[in-house]
Amino acid sequence: MGQDQTRHRIGILGAGNIFGRYVEGLRNFPELELVRVADVDPARAKQAAADHSVPAWGDDTELLGDDSVEVIINITPPQFHAQTVIAALEAGKHVYAEKPLATTIEDGKAVLEAARRCGRLLGSAPDTFLGSAIQTARHALDAGLIGEPVGASAFVRHTRAETWHPDPRALFQPGAGPVLDMGPYYVAALVNCLGPVRSVAAATRIGAPKRTVTSPGRVVDEIDVEVSTHASAVLTFASGAIGTVLMSADVWDTELPRIEIYGTEGTLALPNPNFFDGNVRVKRHNDTEWEVLSPVVGLFGAVDSPEQLRRGLGVQDLVGALGGGPHRANPEFAFHTLEVLTSFDASQEEGRFIELESTCERPQPRQSL
Ligand SMILES: NC(=O)c1ccc[n+]([C@@H]2O[C@H](COP(=O)([O-])OP(=O)(O)OC[C@H]3O[C@@H](n4cnc5c(N)ncnc54)[C@H](O)[C@@H]3O)[C@@H](O)[C@H]2O)c1
Structure with a gap:
């Protein structure tokens, strides 16, 4: 056959x-x-x-x-x-x-x-920026809903991997930690919305040298931490916007937002970029309430569904590109994200802003204006 x-x-x-x-x-x-x-x-x-x-x-x-x-x-x-x-x-x-x-x-x-x-x-990956939430935010920005973006903030909190991943050792070794494990979702979302980053300054440290594993079916009880688990960074974007970023596996709880973008006309609030869907909210200077924006591309499922099950959008993007379509989750975009994130420790070591060598185009939006 x-x-x-x-x-x-x-x-x-x-x-x-x-x-x-x-x-x-x-x-x-x-x-x-x-x-x-x-x-x-x-x-x-x-x-x-x-x-x-x-x-x-x-x-x-x-x-x-x-x-x-x-x-x-x-x-x-x-x-x-x-x-x-x-x-x-x-x-x-x-x-x-x-x-x-x-x-x-x-x-x-x-x-x-x-x-x-x-x-x-x-x-x-990440391909979550192809989902409804980040695409809706991108559309709102391109439509000028909050005016000119001046700044942004992004806060990565602890994923609690020790409580659910049977073997979280790799997450606390060089090449992972909150910066390289979770950071790509946040930086990809920011670069998709605001364009490439020009320079990075950061302070990084290890919160605790050992961590206890409590996950069901765990293969280890304790992890030696060999990677920065708490990082605080400033990102300057080529557009002129300035990002304030915290990425931490030492912040177990916080009320800080996931991502906010601050424009001359108002603020855009984005949901967790580790997921595909979620509410994007806007509040312009004269608004008294936050407004939830209608998604510009279809939701994968109910907003509170276990949509982490929806992996595959990035692979669909790749095979679409094989057929001549736009390649959004492309290697230049991913490499730029990597350079932003690896510059955190480089900045800590060198005590200065790191000027990035790479740049990239903002990926084509899934729903054009
Ligand atoms: N676990 C999650 O929730 C999650 C979510 C999103 C993305 N990711 C990403 O997915 C990737 C895998 O994560 P995971 O949590 O499934 O890891 P894992 O450690 O649970 O599994 C990795 C698997 O890869 C195999 N492997 C290791 N080296 C190999 C090699 N050289 N050739 C073939 N197989 C090899 C291992 O035997 C293991 O079965 C990582 O890049 C991670 O960042 C994980």
Whole structure:
């Protein structure tokens, strides 16, 4: 029986914590067909395939050697992204990689270079900025609803990973921490709304050197923290806007907003950019109440549904680009996000503003004016 030419055959590399949510998400997209799962531990891949009815499983080599697989989704831990993404590109696959694109600027450059050399498309998370909330905010800004953006704030609080992730060790090693693990959602949202960042100044530190793991099915009881867990930064945007950013795994609770954008005519309040949907609110100078904006693109589900299950929008974006459409979650955008975030520790070490080398276009909005 021949393959369905209208469907893109997908393989997933990495059968860990997020795997099941990706599988459920991908099944919302009729053009995406999950055909294989691979893991460095093939027993994990076998179990994941059985649990989620994926037809084939194996290790990295088998996935790269499967000529029927067109796109690989890389959901290995961040520390392995660069090497595994480059291997997949060199095997002739298009790749959609989870965030962060890589864990260092040097590795990020190598990944970009491999995509160019191999002539393959590379997409990278986060893709939540393609969801209704950030698209609605972008539309409001482009329509001038709050006038000229002057400043923005973004606050990343603790994900409490020690309480739900069975093996959160990688989250507290170089290449992760709140800055590289959660920061990409916030910086991608800000850059999508305000354009590229020009410079970064930050102070960073480790909150506590050891952390206790309490998650069900945990494989460790305690973690050694080897990455900054509390960071406070100033971002200057090429547009002239100034961002105030806190990213912390030491702030367990706070009433600070997720993201706000301050314009000459009013304030825009955005929901958690780790999710696709949520209310975007505006309050102009003469308003007495906050107004909830109507979403400019469809919601994936009820706003309070477990929409983290909706993974796959970035892969749809990539296969759309294969067909000649705009590539929004593109590598230059992801690399710029990475450079912003890796500049936090660089600024702490050097005691100065870091001028960024990279820039990027604002991705094309999904709903143009
Ligand atoms: N867990 C989440 O809630 C979540 C949410 C959004 C994004 N992400 C991102 O998804 C990625 C994976 O996260 P996770 O929590 O599922 O990680 P995890 O540690 O639970 O699982 C990673 C899997 O990758 C496998 N692996 C490691 N090295 C490999 C290699 N070289 N080749 C093939 N397989 C390899 C491991 O055996 C493991 O099964 C990360 O980039 C993370 O930032 C995770």
